[in-house]
Amino acid sequence: MKRNLAQVVLSTVALLIVLSAFLPDTDGGFSGIVKSADSYFPIWFSIIAVFAFVLGASSLIGSHVRKIKDRETDWQYSVVTVLSFAIVLIVGLAKLGGASGLEGDVSDPASVLGRIFSSVLSPLHATLFSLLAFYMASAAFRSFRIRSLETTVLLVSASIIIIGRLPFASKLFSFLPDALQWLRPDKLSLWMLLVPNTAGQRAVLITVSLGVIAVALKYILGMSRDMFGGQK
Template sequence: MKRLIPRVITSVVGIVLIVSAFVVRPGDDGGAAWPVQAFLYVDRNFSVWFGILAVFAFILGGASLLKNHVSKVLHRRRDWPYSVVTLVSFVGVLVIGLFKLGGPPGLQGEVTDPGAWLLVVFDGLYDPLGSALYALLAFFVASAAYRAFRLRSLESSILLVSAFVVLLGRTPLGTWLSDFLPRSLGFLRIDTFSVWIMSVPNVAGQRAILIGIAVGVVALTLRILAGRGDAEGGRS
């Protein structure tokens, strides 16, 4: 029972949505026949329901965060003072956002209206921290790439050369380096070559990947809808 009901839910919801894609036409509205109305409702509202579930997933994540860090603080585990930072910032932002502090009076207006403290939190904490953390990856991506793509095989060499040409081609340095080439050899300029890589072999590769993904999505969807998968969690 614990496994049957989730499988039935997955199959029924998936099949109904797939059928609705064929039943509902763009112009259908309140005047359509009742079966079309039912599919129309499903087609328009299940994505909203999905969004509501996504918010509950955030709430679950927040609750899990609280549970773990409170436990860490209470048991004085290693690095527990940092958990206090996480807890204080989490609860602080929640209070600021849920009560819309600093904005229009009461709960009126948007949570990010001018003057709202949540906007200050975004501009002063969330945005700089996020940008700096992602910017930090620039250094690690570069060093990881060096280790991974050293000229060890033809494939890794091609990947490295392609990446190098595209990177150089998008900077003034790439243009400057190949400025000496005569007009008749213009196709060998790094910036021109970079554009060619992006518009021909890159497009060919990306299209093949997208087509492969589509075939994979169809196969996996049919497998799960037939109850052969274990997509809803638990042991396989």
């Protein structure tokens, strides 16, 4: 019963959104009701997203507190997570350090939260992502070995793009005659980005959109209810 009711909520909300996209813009009548419901949904969604953050954070902190209690391996690092979470939460909710107190902007660079962002979060985020440069290189070395025509094409196109973005790319092959200047890595990489890449990405987008539409319809029509768990 509960699962059926949840399915009714899901289908109604989705159908209202789909209908709203195709109905004319009028104030009254059925169209007006659908349009006003549709205008509320994005705000409701963002409000629920904040509650989802609370749920996620509770789960995160719960698991780390359990780890500290049970003195599991590396429990000391869980203390770092719990303490940093608590400190940033208090500092951020109280808007400490900002020029205008609670009236100020939460992301004010002068506030304590803004300074935590610039000195802790931003460097950690950028460095963690920059680490991927090393791992991508090692992954490429293992997977790009020339074994077939497809992997060769992948290797060649990736290499042209990488070489073409180098600062001295325009100087490479500059000895070529005018008629063959298009073979210069900078020009070739631009052409690959604009022509074969456009075709490939366009095909991917069309097929992905077909897949997303099919999955969305599956949920709206109630053909998949895994997300409601096992309760009847």
